[in-house]
Amino acid sequence: MPGPVRRVIGDWGSTRLRLFLVEDGETTARLDGPGVTQLVEPAERTLARLLSVWLADGPIKAITLCGMVGSPAGLAVAPYAPCPVDAEGWHHARTRLRVLGHDVEILPGLSCRTGDGVPEVMRGEETQVFGAMALNPVLRDGDHLFALPGTHGKWVSTSDGTITGFRTAPTGEVFAAITGHTSLTGPDAPGEGSFEDGFGRGLSRSAEALPGALFEARAARLLDGRSRDWAKGYLSGVLIGAEVAQFGRGARNVTLIGDPALAALYATALAHHGGSSQLVDGERAVVAGLAQAITLAESLRP
Numbered sequence: 001m002p003g004p005v006r007r008v009i010g011d012w013g014s015t016r017l018r019l020f021l022v023e024d025g026e027t028t029a030r031l032d033g034p035g036v037t038q039l040v041e042p043a044e045r046t047l048a049r050l051l052s053v054w055l056a057d058g059p060i061k062a063i064t065l066c067g068m069v070g071s072p073a074g075l076a077v078a079p080y081a082p083c084p085v086d087a088e089g090w091h092h093a094r095t096r097l098r099v100l101g102h103d104v105e106i107l108p109g110l111s112c113r114t115g116d117g118v119p120e121v122m123r124g125e126e127t128q129v130f131g132a133m134a135l136n137p138v139l140r141d142g143d144h145l146f147a148l149p150g151t152h153g154k155w156v157s158t159s160d161g162t163i164t165g166f167r168t169a170p171t172g173e174v175f176a177a178i179t180g181h182t183s184l185t186g187p188d189a190p191g192e193g194s195f196e197d198g199f200g201r202g203l204s205r206s207a208e209a210l211p212g213a214l215f216e217a218r219a220a221r222l223l224d225g226r227s228r229d230w231a232k233g234y235l236s237g238v239l240i241g242a243e244v245a246q247f248g249r250g251a252r253n254v255t256l257i258g259d260p261a262l263a264a265l266y267a268t269a270l271a272h273h274g275g276s277s278q279l280v281d282g283e284r285a286v287v288a289g290l291a292q293a294i295t296l297a298e299s300l301r302p
Contacts, residue, residue: 006060008051009290012036012069013124014151017046020287021054022294027287029054036068043075048100063099064293066107066286067124075099080111080121086162087130091296107293112165120168124286125154128257131289132280133161139255146255147248147270147277149240149262151176155247169243178235184214185231186221193230199265201230202237203272207245213238236265244269251275258282 004023011018017033031050039046047063054060070078081093095106109123125148132146133139140161148154151172157164179185198217205213217231226234248254248270254277256263267277 003058006054006058007294008054008060008063009287009294010063010065010069011067011124011127011286011290012065012074013067017050018283018286019050020290022291025291027291036071036073039073043069043073044099047075051102060102062294062297063102063104064107064290064297065104066127066290066293070095070106070108070123074106075104076106078106078108081108083110083112083166084159084162084164085110087133087292088296090126090130090163091293094293105293105297107290110163110166114165114167120166122152122154122166122168125150125156125166125257126163127289127293128280128282128285129156129158129163129289130292131285131287132255132257133158134288134292135280135284144253144255145248145251146257147266148282149256149258149266153243167247169247171239171243175236175239178214179232184217184235185228186218188228191221191225191227191230193226193233195229195233195236198226198230198233198235199237199268200233202234202239203241203269204237206238206241206269206272210238210242213242237269240265241269241272244273244275248275249273253278255280257285 007022009020009022013035014037015035019031020027021029033046033050069075076095076097078095081090093108097104109121110126111121113119128148129146144158146156153169153171154166156166217234220226221231254270254275256266256277257280259282263279270277
């Protein structure tokens with residue numbers, strides 16, 4: 001009796017790799033590896049080493065990947081697909097290659113320009129947006145706004161299942177740089193106040209011009225005895241609140257996709273700025289988006 005049809009899908013980003021084994025349409029296993037920017041060996045060798053675990057139990061029919069694996073630092077360059085684009089057009093723009101004897105599809109990132117001509121790009125987040133629409137068909141009808149918090153947060157607009165455009169805020173990267181390489185959070189010395197307390201204070205100032213709002217993190221430590229956690233929360237509140245104020249002020253029912261803990265901070269910021277939100281787990285969304293790509297690939301096979 002023939003065994004199950006086995007495929008591998010994966011999200012290979014800058015800082016981590018998540019591979020999922022799909023057998024007859026069901027996800028049955030997961031493996032984790034280094035991100036594209038953390039590789040100490042060629043990407044092909046990393047992929048082969050991880051796949052060997054599953055290949056010991058039988059052949060793999062095809063491999064479908066998304067994210068920074070399609071950048072110059074990854075397996076092969078997958079050119080950006082321009083917006084507007086729906087799931088079929090996104091998948092049609094994929095890059096196909098053979099890696100160590102296996103068929104590999106690399107899904108493209110997306111590009112767009114704002115009405116003012118500002119260039120925008122993303123890799124990986126589009127898979128989560130298409131996945132969220134696959135998980136909840138209501139999101140395929142009408143106009144919707146998706147927010148994907150992270151190192152480079154994305155705000156994605158859709159209309160009837162088509163991604164029409166998006167904006168980016170490198171909030172996570174800025175937060176990491178400020179808290180790790182400046183004096184604004186001060187030394188690891190005792191103080192009062194939690195991260196949550198600081199976050200609330202930061203939100204209250206997030207509608208102000210950003211440069212002037214940032215320094216309270218340091219001054220409050222020196223004059224008010226605030227803790228380092230409070231200062232970090234304050235900076236997080238200012239930065240996330242400013243991002244939401246720019247791209248999501250007053251927006252109703254924004255679909256947040258990502259890690260629940262980080263998404264909760266964005267939900268609080270959206271509520272502060274007069275909006276509302278719903279959450280889709282980021283891992284569920286990316287698996288659904290990659291699974292949809294498998295379905296599209298099968299429909300194109302002769």
